[in-house]
Amino acid sequence: MCAACGVPGHVPAAVPDVVVESPAAPAATADPPRKFAALRNKDCRPYLFGAALAMMADNIEHVITYWIR
Known part of the structure:
Protein backbone atom coordinates (compact mmCIF):
# COMPACT_ATOMS: atom_id res chain seq x y z
CA MET A 1 0.00 0.00 0.00
CA CYS A 2 1.22 3.48 -0.83
CA ALA A 3 2.32 5.28 2.33
CA ALA A 4 1.47 8.68 0.87
CA CYS A 5 -2.11 8.15 -0.30
CA GLY A 6 -3.17 4.66 0.83
CA VAL A 7 -3.85 3.30 -2.65
CA PRO A 8 -2.78 -0.36 -2.85
CA GLY A 9 -2.13 -0.20 -6.60
CA HIS A 10 0.96 2.00 -6.29
CA VAL A 11 3.17 -0.80 -4.97
CA PRO A 12 4.13 -3.92 -6.96
CA ALA A 13 2.22 -7.01 -5.85
CA ALA A 14 5.28 -9.25 -5.60
CA VAL A 15 8.63 -7.99 -4.38
CA PRO A 16 11.48 -10.41 -5.15
CA ASP A 17 13.57 -11.59 -2.22
CA VAL A 18 16.88 -11.29 -4.08
CA VAL A 19 17.62 -8.28 -6.24
CA VAL A 20 20.54 -8.57 -8.64
CA GLU A 21 21.94 -5.20 -9.68
CA SER A 22 24.32 -4.62 -12.51
CA PRO A 23 27.56 -2.85 -11.54
CA ALA A 24 26.94 -0.14 -14.15
CA GLU A 61 -20.64 34.49 6.91
CA HIS A 62 -22.54 31.67 8.62
CA VAL A 63 -21.80 33.11 12.06
CA ILE A 64 -22.99 36.56 10.99
CA THR A 65 -26.14 35.05 9.50
CA TYR A 66 -26.89 33.22 12.77
CA TRP A 67 -26.39 36.44 14.77
CA ILE A 68 -28.86 38.35 12.57
CA ARG A 69 -31.65 35.78 12.84
Missing part, protein backbone atom coordinates in the same frame (compact mmCIF):
# COMPACT_ATOMS: atom_id res chain seq x y z
CA ALA A 25 23.56 0.90 -12.73
CA PRO A 26 23.59 2.45 -9.26
CA ALA A 27 20.91 1.41 -6.80
CA ALA A 28 17.86 3.65 -6.79
CA THR A 29 17.19 5.14 -3.40
CA ALA A 30 13.55 5.73 -2.60
CA ASP A 31 12.82 8.86 -0.59
CA PRO A 32 10.24 8.42 2.15
CA PRO A 33 6.95 10.25 1.55
CA ARG A 34 6.98 13.79 2.88
CA LYS A 35 4.19 15.27 4.89
CA PHE A 36 2.67 18.49 3.55
CA ALA A 37 4.47 18.01 0.23
CA ALA A 38 1.93 20.27 -1.49
CA LEU A 39 3.28 23.23 0.48
CA ARG A 40 6.66 22.77 -1.21
CA ASN A 41 5.05 23.21 -4.64
CA LYS A 42 5.13 26.92 -5.50
CA ASP A 43 2.12 26.62 -7.82
CA CYS A 44 -0.04 24.98 -5.16
CA ARG A 45 0.53 27.52 -2.37
CA PRO A 46 -1.78 30.27 -3.76
CA TYR A 47 -4.53 27.70 -4.32
CA LEU A 48 -4.26 26.36 -0.76
CA PHE A 49 -4.15 29.88 0.68
CA GLY A 50 -7.15 30.97 -1.37
CA ALA A 51 -9.13 27.86 -0.47
CA ALA A 52 -8.39 28.35 3.23
CA LEU A 53 -9.38 32.01 2.99
CA ALA A 54 -12.64 31.13 1.20
CA MET A 55 -13.53 28.50 3.81
CA MET A 56 -12.82 30.94 6.63
CA ALA A 57 -14.95 33.63 4.95
CA ASP A 58 -17.79 31.13 4.49
CA ASN A 59 -17.70 30.20 8.17
CA ILE A 60 -17.67 33.86 9.20
Whole structure:
Protein backbone atom coordinates (compact mmCIF):
# COMPACT_ATOMS: atom_id res chain seq x y z
CA MET A 1 0.00 0.00 0.00
CA CYS A 2 1.22 3.48 -0.83
CA ALA A 3 2.32 5.28 2.33
CA ALA A 4 1.47 8.68 0.87
CA CYS A 5 -2.11 8.15 -0.30
CA GLY A 6 -3.17 4.66 0.83
CA VAL A 7 -3.85 3.30 -2.65
CA PRO A 8 -2.78 -0.36 -2.85
CA GLY A 9 -2.13 -0.20 -6.60
CA HIS A 10 0.96 2.00 -6.29
CA VAL A 11 3.17 -0.80 -4.97
CA PRO A 12 4.13 -3.92 -6.96
CA ALA A 13 2.22 -7.01 -5.85
CA ALA A 14 5.28 -9.25 -5.60
CA VAL A 15 8.63 -7.99 -4.38
CA PRO A 16 11.48 -10.41 -5.15
CA ASP A 17 13.57 -11.59 -2.22
CA VAL A 18 16.88 -11.29 -4.08
CA VAL A 19 17.62 -8.28 -6.24
CA VAL A 20 20.54 -8.57 -8.64
CA GLU A 21 21.94 -5.20 -9.68
CA SER A 22 24.32 -4.62 -12.51
CA PRO A 23 27.56 -2.85 -11.54
CA ALA A 24 26.94 -0.14 -14.15
CA ALA A 25 23.56 0.90 -12.73
CA PRO A 26 23.59 2.45 -9.26
CA ALA A 27 20.91 1.41 -6.80
CA ALA A 28 17.86 3.65 -6.79
CA THR A 29 17.19 5.14 -3.40
CA ALA A 30 13.55 5.73 -2.60
CA ASP A 31 12.82 8.86 -0.59
CA PRO A 32 10.24 8.42 2.15
CA PRO A 33 6.95 10.25 1.55
CA ARG A 34 6.98 13.79 2.88
CA LYS A 35 4.19 15.27 4.89
CA PHE A 36 2.67 18.49 3.55
CA ALA A 37 4.47 18.01 0.23
CA ALA A 38 1.93 20.27 -1.49
CA LEU A 39 3.28 23.23 0.48
CA ARG A 40 6.66 22.77 -1.21
CA ASN A 41 5.05 23.21 -4.64
CA LYS A 42 5.13 26.92 -5.50
CA ASP A 43 2.12 26.62 -7.82
CA CYS A 44 -0.04 24.98 -5.16
CA ARG A 45 0.53 27.52 -2.37
CA PRO A 46 -1.78 30.27 -3.76
CA TYR A 47 -4.53 27.70 -4.32
CA LEU A 48 -4.26 26.36 -0.76
CA PHE A 49 -4.15 29.88 0.68
CA GLY A 50 -7.15 30.97 -1.37
CA ALA A 51 -9.13 27.86 -0.47
CA ALA A 52 -8.39 28.35 3.23
CA LEU A 53 -9.38 32.01 2.99
CA ALA A 54 -12.64 31.13 1.20
CA MET A 55 -13.53 28.50 3.81
CA MET A 56 -12.82 30.94 6.63
CA ALA A 57 -14.95 33.63 4.95
CA ASP A 58 -17.79 31.13 4.49
CA ASN A 59 -17.70 30.20 8.17
CA ILE A 60 -17.67 33.86 9.20
CA GLU A 61 -20.64 34.49 6.91
CA HIS A 62 -22.54 31.67 8.62
CA VAL A 63 -21.80 33.11 12.06
CA ILE A 64 -22.99 36.56 10.99
CA THR A 65 -26.14 35.05 9.50
CA TYR A 66 -26.89 33.22 12.77
CA TRP A 67 -26.39 36.44 14.77
CA ILE A 68 -28.86 38.35 12.57
CA ARG A 69 -31.65 35.78 12.84
